[in-house]
Amino acid sequence: MATRFVIIDLETTGNGPKKGDRIIQLGMAVVEDGLIVERFASFFNPEQPIPLFIQQLTNINEQMVEGAPLFADRAGEIAALMHGAYFVAHNVDFDLPFLQAELERAGWPPFAGPTIDTVELARIVLPTAESYKLGDLARQLGLHHDRPHQADSDAEVTAKLFIALLERLRRLPLMTLEQLRRLARHLKSDIYLLLDAVIAEKQDERPTDWAAAYRGIALKKPAPELEKKERRPALASFSAFYRQKQPLPLPGYKHRAQQWEMMQLVYEALSTSQHALIEAGTGLGKSLAYLIPAAFFAYERQERVVISTHTLQLQEQLIRRDWPVLRQIAPFPLRVAVLKGKQNYLSLDKFASFLSEPSDTYDAALLKCQVLVWLLETDSGDLDELNVSSGARLLLSALAIGEEEDGGRHHFFARAKERAEQADIVITNHALLLHDLTGPAPLLPPFRHLIIDEAHRLEDAAARCFGEQIGYVSFRLLTAKIAQTIAKWVEAEQDAPNGALVRCQQRLEELQFEGDELFRLLRRYALDKKPARAGRCRYRFSPTDEQSRAWQAAVELCWRLRDLAAALFAEAKPLLSADTSGDFPPSALLSADLAALNRQMAALVRLLTEKEPGVVRWIEADEKGAANAVRLYSQPVDLADFFADQLFMKKRSVVLTSATLTVRGRFTYMAARLGLEDFYPLCRSFPPPFRYEEQAALFVPADMPLVSAVPLEDYAEAVAASVLAIARRLGRRVLVLFPSYELLKLTVDALKTGEEGEPFVLIAQGVQSGSPAKLLRTFLQFEHAVLFGTSSFWEGVDLPGSALDVLVIARLPFAPPDDPVMEAKSERIRSGGGDPFSELALPEAVLRFKQGFGRLIRTEDDKGAVFVLDRRLMSSLYGADFLASLPPLSVHEGALSELLDKAETWLS
Known part of the structure; x- marks a missing residue:
């Protein structure tokens, strides 16, 4: 491809050339x-001050640009380099407008050539x-990037990135390139120009590297079967492996006695058919501590072991990081x-x-491109592997296998299920595990x-799994999807549209209108019943207790909605068996969506x-949201009996592990929550392998107002002032954890008056857009x-x-007072003669506190300071419960100014 590409990166005084x-700096690399x-x-003198946060981000200060040329001084040289070339940048929409504005200001014509955005190409x-x-x-990609946010370094690495992306584009099969x-x-x-050139190079290609095409789509060859390994008898049993205690094949591996003790305990629980609760602190190596004994047990006993996690991150870690280590350790073949x-x-x-x-939207076109390339890489077809834009997220979810569909007829799910049936160890998630415990047709193989x-998230996962939720957004999306399917079907039969299709459209319009009315009525009802806190209302209700006219009107609308849905289904029934063209006809889409609507x-x-005994229901609405923006929820209040009967009674051995399972060093609270009390589980806590006395210090300002003695707005102002003092004095990255969004928002509002000229950047969840990962x-x-x-x-x-x-x-982190589930649980405890605070609110808060504290020290080399702004930690009787759940460390109480002196000394 004999073409000239000019890769450009620039640093600026802000985000808006207009x-x-x-x-302030421009870097270029010609490829x-x-x-x-x-x-x-070159640096450039911007003829204006550089904001402090830009100086911090780029490490470019006023002195570095003071004697630099003006952009106009070198505009001709820059324009000459760009002449006849592609303009390439990592986010063209940022770099090109700045460059055009500077060229225009210098009297040069704007760049008019093709552009390539490496963000878009990388996606x-x-x-x-x-x-x-x-x-x-x-x-x-293993590219060296020594000075991020400096234009010359960024341009260099963007050029190397572009070369690597272009090479990968060349390796795609012709079939995929033509679809792209x-x-x-x-x-x-203008990526189409690159594709034209690559396609021209590959016209004579044979599809030797791709297994097959499915409906014109190239797929990756199936992954090869796990190779057989020679059994080495010396280490073929767990006991022999444990005695030798060979170093694990991990970079920088350190032998930790507690990790090996946990291995032995997990193996003991599995081999003696006992349940176990194991608290394993951060840094212990918990994943391998259960994965290794599980592997030996599965091989020795020819018994399948299922491992369930709550988060996608841990599932990915087990496969990508821990499974390769296990394969090196295990002296036997394992699936x-x-x-x-x-x-x-x-x-x-x-x-x-x-x-x-037809791809008439950007999000749809980009998503199609991404999936086409991904299908050449994926063995699993797991949609979680893809990183798509927020605009494409809903489109992607519509491409998933429906809950009501037969998974056996779907390529990827059928293969995943087959692999699980042949596996010694199956890794799944809490949601699927819970579904299998109660569902009519288990998806997991027998175990x-x-x-x-x-394991601390198991109860929450079960509550969501067995609860229900429906909101206006989900209702509207589903009915809009049905409407779109019917409209496309009508369009395909323009010459003689089926009368049933037209009647379905009419029924659907009525359904959508009545649905809008119902959700609007429910939102108004909830806001009238309970004032919003921090812009959100959560009204707990029971159908038998609501007697007002407004409630009766909502119930009547509900029945009307159900009847309209039934009428829609009756009109559509003849269509669902219609013989329509295509490998995946509209009747199949309509059938799946109507089943979801019925649910x-x-x-x-x-x-x-x-009325359902033991179930809590509530309505949630945003005070400033749309008139019909409302959601309804239900959750079971107590799941202990379910876990006892459906899980622990039916499985020979269940090992539950987490970094936070104990309160004051005891498993009593967690055992009661999970219905384990009558099973006498093995219980063991392994603290983190850190030297907390040397690595962490806890500071509690005594001059903070007592949270229970002042309005929340006043407390938020005090939090804002304390955070400002901490950030200004210590000058480092600071993570501030809030137990509720209400307090977070009030604190951000209190900061707005003074944060403008601060030497740090403030990032706030819910204020800045983006996922937690993006904010991090x-x-x-x-x-x-x-x-x-x-x-x-x-x-x-x-x-x-x-x-x-x-x-x-x-x-x-006590639960907010309007939490409907905590309210219902508290009432249940109170009706049994118990104390909801000591039996529920306090243990929950202590566990959450431990989780928050665990964010600070993650390795043996970390050192940090924890500030707890809530004086109750030291002044209340229950504060001792929080302190007792932390590892041994130094605790300091006093005026914030004194504590900052100590913290500065400690950190340095």
Whole structure:
């Protein structure tokens, strides 16, 4: 491909050239024939101040640009380099407008050539990348990136990234390239020109590297079977392996006696058919501590072991990081499989139909490109592997196998199920495990031995699994999808449209209208019954207790909605057996969606009309949301009996493990919650292998107001002032954990008046858009940043080393007073003569506190300070329960100014 590409990166004083922001540094790399042949780099005087956060992000200060040329001084040289070339950048929409504005200001014509955005190209060529930030892609591809956010370094690494992406594009089969070319006209940059050139090079290619095409789509060859290994008798049993205690094949592996003790305990539980509760602290190596004995047990006893996790991250870790280690250790052949619910796998038929539809939106076209490339890489068809934009997320979910569909007829799910049936160890998730315990047709193969990691989340997962929820958004999306299917069907039969299709459209319009009315009425009813807190209302209800006219009107609308759905199904019934053209006809889509609608209507009727003992129901609405933006929920209150009868009675051995299972060093609370009390499980706690006395210190400001003595707004102002003082004085990355979004938002509002000129960047969950993972990546870009987080940030966040030096817990994490589930559980305890605070609220808060504390020290080399701004930790009787659940460490109480002196000394 004899073409000239100019890769450009620039640093600026801000985000808006139209607002007057200017370029402060420009880097260029010219690529020809896959090589960098020329470079350009220069600072520029922007003739305006550089904001502090830009200086921190780029390490470019005022002195570095003071004597630099103006852009106009070198505009001719820059324009000459770009002449006749492709403009390539990592986010063209940012770099090109700045460059055009500077060229225009200097009197030069704007760039008019083709553009390539390496973000867009990377999304297509690397559809499973965890992140499309330049630094993250460089690490993934092994590209050296020594000075991130400096234009010359960024341009150099972007050029190397572009060369690597182009090479990967060349390796795609012709069939896929031609499909990408048809879609490329809907992309933002001129990738179609690259595709034209690559297709021209590959016209004579034979499809030797691809197993087959399914409906014109190239797929990856099936993964080869696990190779057989010679059995080495000396280590063929766990006891022999344990006696030798050979070092594990891990980089930087350190022998930890507690890890080996946990291995022995897990093996003992499995081999003696006992249940076990094992608390394993951070850094112990918990995953291998249960995976290794599970593997030996499965091989020795010829018994399948199922491992269940709560998060996708841990499932991926077990396969990508721990399974290769296990294969090196195990002196015998072993099969491991991952199995998730059907809705996690791609339906090839749905994708083929989607691919043939006109791609009139950017999100749809980009998603099709990503899936086409991914199908050449994936063995599993697991949709979680893909990294798609938020706009494509809903489109992707529509390509999954439906819950009501027969998984056996779907390529990827059928293969996953077959692999699980042949496996010695099956890795699954809590949701599928719970579905299998109660579902009519189990998806998991038969098993008698189970290991549950992240066991502290099992009860929550079960509550969601056995509860129900329906909201306006899910109802509207589903009915819109049905309407779209019917409309396409009508369009396909323009000459003689089926009368039943037209009647279905009419019924659907009535259904949507009545649904809008019902959800609007429910939202108004909830907001009238209970004032919103932090913009959100949660009203707990019981169908038999609601007697008002408004409630009766809602119930009547509910029945009307159910009847309309039944009428729609009756009209559609003749269509569902119609012989329509195509490998995946519209009748199949319509049948699946109508089944889902029937489930929604049945759930709605149950939620609003039926009484269920032991179930809590509530309505949730956003005060400033749309008039019909409302959601209905139900959850069981107590699941102890379910776990006892359906899990622990039916399995020979269940090992439950997590980093947080004890309160005050005892398993009593968790055993009661999970129905384990009568089974006398093995119980053992393994503390983290860290030296907390040397690595962590706890600081409790005595000059904070007592949270129970002041309005929440006043407490939030005090939190804001304390966080400002901590961030200014310690000058490091600070993570601030809030037990509720309400307190987080009030604290952010209190900061708004003084944060403008601060030398740190403030990132707040729910205020800045993006997932927790995206917020974390932004946080890590800055050496001096404050991240406000709630919910998901209390656990599962790994910030080792210098990634986090200071943790602030804004308030002890008691559940908010309007939590409907906690209310119902408290009433249940009170009716039995118990104390809801000591039996429920306090243990829950202590476990959450331990999870939050665990964010700070992640490795043996970490060192950090924890500030708990809630004085109750020291002044209340129950504060001792929180302190007793922490490892031994130094605790300091006093005025914040004194504590900052101590913390600064401690950290240095």
